[in-house]
Amino acid sequence: MANGIPVSAMSEATVLPYTYGLTGVNVPVDNLSSRGLFTSIALVFLVILVIRLVQMGVAHLRLLTSMGETSSGLQNYWSRDSGSYWSAVKRDLLYAPLGNRRHNRELQLSKAINVGTIPSRFDTLLLGLYFTSNIVYTLLLDYTVLDKAAIWAEIRGRTGHLSVINAVLIFVFAGRNNPLISLFGLSFDTFNLLHRWGGRIVIIEALVHTFAWGVNEHAAKGWNGINSAFATSSFIQFGLIGTVALLIMLFQSPSAIRHAFYETFLHCHQVLAFIALLGIFYHAKLGLLPQLPYVIFIICIWSYDRLLRWARLLYRNVSLKKGLTKITVEALPGDACRVTCFLPRPWSYNPGMHAYIYLPAVSLWMSHPFSIAWSSTRGHHPADEKLPTSTADFALASRPCTSLSFVIAKRSGMTASLYALAASTPSHTIHLTGLLEGPYGPSHSLHSYGTVLLFAGGAGITHQLGHVRALLAAHAAGTTAARRITLVWTVRYAAQLEWVRPWMDEILAMPGRREALQVLLFVTKPDERHEIRSASERVKLIPGRPKPEWLVEEAWQKRVGAMTVGVCGPGALADEVRAAVRGVEKGVVVDFWEEAFTW
Secondary structure: OEOOEOHHHHHHHHHHHHOOOOOOOOHHHHHHHHHHHHHHHHHHHHHHHHHHHHHHHHHHHHHHHHOOOOOHHHHHHHHEOOOHHHHHHHHHHHOOEOOOOOOOOOOEOOOOOEOOOOOEHHHHHHHHHHHHHHHHHHOOOOOOOOOHHHHHHHHHHHHHHHHHHHHHHHHHHHOOOOHHHHHHOOOHHHHHHHHHHHHHHHHHHHHHHHHHHHHHHHHHHHHHHHHHHHHHOHHHHHHHHHHHHHHHHHHOOOHHHHHHOHHHHHHHHHHHHHHHHHHHHHHHHHOOOOOHHHHHHHHHHHHHHHHHHHHHHHHHHEEOOOEEEEEEEEEEOOOEEEEEEEEOOOOOOOOOOEEEEEOHHHHOOOEEEEEOOEEEEEOOOHHHOOOOOOHHHHHHHHOOEEEEEEEEEOOOOHHHHHHHHHHOOOOOEEEEEEEEEEEEOOOOOOOOOOEEEEEEEHHHHHHHHHHHHHHHHHHHHOOOOOOEEEEEEEEOOHHHHHHHHHHHHHHHOOOOHHHHEEEEEEEOOOOOOOOOOOOOOOEEEEEOOOOHHHHHHHHHHOOOOOEEEEEEOOHHHHHHHHHHHHOOOOOEOEEEEEEOOOO
């Protein structure tokens, strides 16, 4: 007893004010921490933007001075790197794996359990700074205050504030219409990496926020107080809904689960994100919290992305005169489908971009991303071939129809169902109605390089075909610096070469192809019943696996001008190509890029 008041009552009266509202919450420092976080991230992206603009300027100048047949002297000039500093940055930071070699090759506990990939050295640096900044801002507390309840209240306010601030970032990073992708020339895969790790930070801070509240609530009223708050307070209930939804997302998001049950994961992830956002919104609204405008901004970001996607879908795929997008699916040897989408309105895309395909007959409302392999313009869809019977029919048939084609390798889920459906028909071909969304992704312009070396593994060939086609067309027109183009494609079986045969035939018939293009086709498991023979010196069919270090070294020795090396395929192939590029002699211009789509 103290002055007739029980000690427990004094404790409750002292601690209780710190369990709700803004008592003990240092709002000015909270705002300072969010400004600091936004500013530091903005500075990083500003540096990336400046570097990108400089690279674009150099590439444009290199292209202008290297076009035409009389530019060999200038090509030699551009092949040398004027300073060793940038070469070292690329080799030891931008292109470097975290360790010695492994980056995109998946870590597997078994054939069925995939635990993800290892971030690159540059990605690790960014993520390390991101994590460290959140820790520092969380620990910017007023340590002169001796009241533990006040300290816990400040932690509660800080972590709740930072959790919402980081949620703004992860919603921006996750959007398909993320404007930062085009602005900074970064891939969706990079922003997906930031989204995943940013999401983990949001969840950790939300859990600390809830724990800090629980410490003070327990000190004031014990477990009965906590249970009573959960049962009677709408403010606490909505906060708990948000936290629980985030916690479930954490447990269902490891790579092994995502890859084993991807479509189920995606459905659950989107529903849980909506529930978490709903809970956080009403938690902030009922508590009159200063984070409410940020939550509303998140809702606006999400709504903008969804509305823009729906608008694109309607505009691209629906026509009053031509109807909906029609899709032809051909089951091919080697467990893959060639999918051609005939769109009612003209499309344009740049090489290296991807699109999302909706096939309601196969996967209802689900959409899946695939690299665009080929595009063409024709008058109509094959399934609509018929003799015109009226003037309107003639007019309709004369309108061009853009077709975009993809190669979809059979995996599991939607891709397996699609292949089985097409393979079950006598002609191995089906005609469906669907939707196409896109195109998305940055486009790597390769026209300023005199030497272009492209690696592809399996269905990764779809990403490289567009580049080869564009380079050969520009070479014939004299509008590119490219003089040596080498395409290296690795498949398991010779039958898989049929995947792109129609398009490869078109490429091999393009003017100037013999002078500029060499195609190396590697078959790792050749059929002994069939002899592996090369069509010519410019198109070689080779049994076995490629040696990227040999191919990169040979291309470097014979290079004309600046050189670029790109890869799209399995992680092991990408890591080998990366290592080969990093091993090239210092002082020469050899740029590396890879296309990956990891989840």
